[in-house]
Amino acid sequence: MESIIAPLTLSLRVAIFATIIAFIIGIFFSWWFAFKKNKLTKFLSIIVTIPLVIPPTVLGYYLILLLGRNSFLGKWMEAVAGGPIIFTWKAAVIAAMIASLPLLISPIQAAFESINKDIIGAAELDGASQLKLLLHIIIPLSYKGVLAGLVLGFARAMGEFGATLMVAGNIPGKTQTLSIAIYDAVQANRMADAHLMVIILTSTTIFFLYIIHRWFK
Structure with a gap:
């Protein structure tokens, strides 16, 4: 059981x-894509969607190039974090975040675009800033889309495998998430462990999705 608790805890974290x-990133992009439509936002919306259509291992390969010790971003993040990012749980967070971002943005953007523009125009005439519009009008009127985005994003992050394996590796107790532990168990023909971990992963995801739904409701 101890071999399951550590991957489960890491997966949740x-x-x-x-x-x-x-x-945080998705709310900004959703607002930008919904209300500031131009060639740049159309191009960026395509870029944001890429993790949905490319294989996870390809996404992981790009992340290795982006976050590796030889890249500018990798060197900067290493200086900030005080150590390498690759093959740490932080790399797993980045991989899961990027993989879940398109699924989070899509329903939130759709909800933003469905808001009556007269309401937003009236608020702007009353002197509401863009931040106040977002926090006090746009998000409250779009809460169902926001909830859907959170649910989809969390579920995708919880089950992320390919990109995480590429950039974080499979280090038991450090970077081995539950999805990777399931893969290990199947490879080692420990099917009883694999069955148990699959049930735990599925049940945990459903439980957290239910909690998020009830909290928003």
């Missing part, structure tokens, strides 16, 4: 952090 970061 990775999924929660990844969802929080993806939500």
Whole structure:
């Protein structure tokens, strides 16, 4: 059982952090894509969608190039974090965040675009800033889309496998998430462990999705 608790705990930590970061970034991009339509936002919306259509291992390969010690971003993040990012749980968070971002943005953007523009125009005439519009009008009127985005993003982050394996590796107790532990168990023909971990992963994801739904309701 101890061999299951550690991957489960890590998966929850990775999924929660990844969802929080993806939500902060996703709200901004959803607002930008919905209300500031131009050639740049159309191009960026395509870029954001790429993790949905490319294989997870390809996404992981790009992340290795982006976050590796020889890249500018990798060197900067290493200086900030005080050590390498690759093959740490932080890399797993980044991989899960990027993988979940398109699924989080899509329903939120659709909900933003469905808001009556007269309401937003009236608020702007009353002097509401863009931040106040977002926090007090746009998000409250779009809460169902926001909830859907959070649910999809968390579920995707919780089950992330391919990109995580590429950038974080499979280090038991450090970077081995539950999805990777399931893969290990199947490869080692420990089917009883694999069955148990699959049930735990599925049940945990459903439980957290239910809690999020009830909290928003």
